[in-house]
Amino acid sequence: MIVEGGRRLKGEAEIGGSKNAVLPIMVAALLAKGASVVRGTPRLRDVTTMIKVLETLGVKASQDGSDLHIDPKGLKKYEAPYDLVKTMRASIYVMGPLLARLGKARVSMPGGCAIGQRPVDLHLKGFEALGAKIALKHGYIEATAKKLKGARIIFDKPSVGATANVMMAACLAQGTTTLHNPAQEPEIVDLAGFLKRMGARIHGEGSDCIEIIGVSSLQGCDYEVIPDRIEAATLLVAAAITGGSVSLRHGRLADLGIVAEKLREHGLDLVETGRGLKASMGKRRRPVHITTMPHPGFPTDMQAQWMALMALTPGTTVVTETIWENRFMHVSELDRMGADIKIQGNSAVVSGVKKLFGAPVMASDLRASAALVVAALAAKGSTEITRIYHLDRGYERLEDKLSALGARIRRVPE
Numbered sequence: 378m379i380v381e382g383g384r385r386l387k388g389e390a391e392i393g394g395s396k397n398a399v400l401p402i403m404v405a406a407l408l409a410k411g412a413s414v415v416r417g418t419p420r421l422r423d424v425t426t427m428i429k430v431l432e433t434l435g436v437k438a439s440q441d442g443s444d445l446h447i448d449p450k451g452l453k454k455y456e457a458p459y460d461l462v463k464t465m466r467a468s469i470y471v472m473g474p475l476l477a478r479l480g481k482a483r484v485s486m487p488g489g490c491a492i493g494q495r496p497v498d499l500h501l502k503g504f505e506a507l508g509a510k511i512a513l514k515h516g517y518i519e520a521t522a523k524k525l526k527g528a529r530i531i532f533d534k535p536s537v538g539a540t541a542n543v544m545m546a547a548c549l550a551q552g553t554t555t556l557h558n559p560a561q562e563p564e565i566v567d568l569a570g571f572l573k574r575m576g577a578r579i580h581g582e583g584s585d586c587i588e589i590i591g592v593s594s595l596q597g598c599d600y601e602v603i604p605d606r607i608e609a610a611t612l613l614v615a616a617a618i619t620g621g622s623v624s625l626r627h628g629r630l631a632d633l634g635i636v637a638e639k640l641r642e643h644g645l646d647l648v649e650t651g652r653g654l655k656a657s658m659g660k661r662r663r664p665v666h667i668t669t670m671p672h673p674g675f676p677t678d679m680q681a682q683w684m685a686l687m688a689l690t691p692g693t694t695v696v697t698e699t700i701w702e703n704r705f706m707h708v709s710e711l712d713r714m715g716a717d718i719k720i721q722g723n724s725a726v727v728s729g730v731k732k733l734f735g736a737p738v739m740a741s742d743l744r745a746s747a748a749l750v751v752a753a754l755a756a757k758g759s760t761e762i763t764r765i766y767h768l769d770r771g772y773e774r775l776e777d778k779l780s781a782l783g784a785r786i787r788r789v790p791e
């Protein structure tokens with residue numbers, strides 16, 4: 378990606394459907410006997426990978442524009458192979474629905490990844506509490522259960538993946554399951570919305586206790602996924618760093634939560650209108666510290682982009698990462714562009730500079746790529762970002778949306 382920096386973003390862009398909501402929803406569709414349609418879905422590499430995962434299970438899945446059609450009638454296989462799980466860890470989501478529908482699941486153990494170790498112990502403890510037997514064999518997790526039974530489950534810490542996985546399994550379990558200390562992210566609330574549309578009985582999603590009353594079967598349904606709050610927040614940071622003013626169709630203030638508050642504290646004027654979000658950057662930029670936390674805390678998926686914004690903000694900002702142990706790979710690349718950021722343990726001390734300068738930089742993961750794009754938009758001169766394919770996992774046509782907002786950005790073959 379080549380970005381010529383220094384242009385204020387101005388105009389309107391559309392926010393697509395949420396990646397982290399649609400991935401578990403695609404898998405939740407397996408819990409029903411009939412077909413489901415999920416609307417407003419983004420065209421992303423992770424969605425295509427999830428379609429492949431579903432196909433290996435015998436399920437028909439296709440994306441037609443922004444509509445996803447999933448027909449689980451042919452569901453008979455119960456294995457998610459290494460080749461797919463290693464490219465997308467969210468493949469682990471198939472465990473819950475497979476256990477509930479077929480009584481067994483075999484999923485390759487996801488290894489570590491660029492942002493750190495990614496254990497799945499909380500998923501497995503949840504399944505065990507529901508009565509499943511778990512064995513680890515030759516790099517695969519094998520789970521079996523004759524009939525899942527409702528249970529009281531207390532998670533050691535809130536985990537988006539474990540909450541989604543166990544919630545899906547519990548929908549068809551016998552009796553009532555309560556999840557204590559679950560993840561409260563909007564994507565979990567959206568998954569619960571989809572499950573309820575299929576006939577599941579769930580209460581308390583989005584709070585610190587979720588109750589799921591098992592039912593004997595679920596039906597396919599028609600559902601629209603929520604807009605992507607991280608895409609919206611990334612575009613708002615891009616507007617802020619370039620001193621621009623933008624409108625984002627379909628953006629929702631409530632889902633942005635603390636990110637909206639931090640943006641306002643920084644100096645962005647942000648309101649919700651009937652069409653979405655409207656934002657314009659004020660004259661003064663203020664440094665705003667953040668610490669990543671499970672929802673409703675500051676999302677780790679916005680930490681890198683926030684750091685890019687603070688790199689050009691006068692004063693000193695402390696950015697602390699508490700979710701992933703290795704999510705500072707963008708720091709050395711931002712420093713190559715003239716930023717002054719020092720890592721101290723799990724914090725980064727960002728001393729704002731007057732200017733960033735275009736440089737060749739390399740993307741290391743999805744959100745790090747977004748941070749480099751954001752920094753490049755405000756840098757003097759041209760930035761060349763390599764390994765930009767990471768971006769396509771989670772941002773749909775980001776360069777087109779930014780171009781529509783007046784950025785000079787283009788993709789060239791590497």
Ligand code: EPZ
Pocket residue numbers: 397398400467494495496497498499500501534535536537538539560676677678699700701743744771
């Ligand atoms: C989801 O990952 C997101 N992915 C991630 O987004 C996001 O960074 C993360 O939640 C946190 O918000 C999807 O939704 C597909 P977790 P997930 O389980 O579910 C620990 C992006 O950029 N943990 O909530 O894998 C774990 O190590 C991606 O879009 C355990 O200890 O995250 C971490 O410290 C990257 N044991 C914390 O919990 C477990 O069994 C939160 O992880 C599971 C997790």
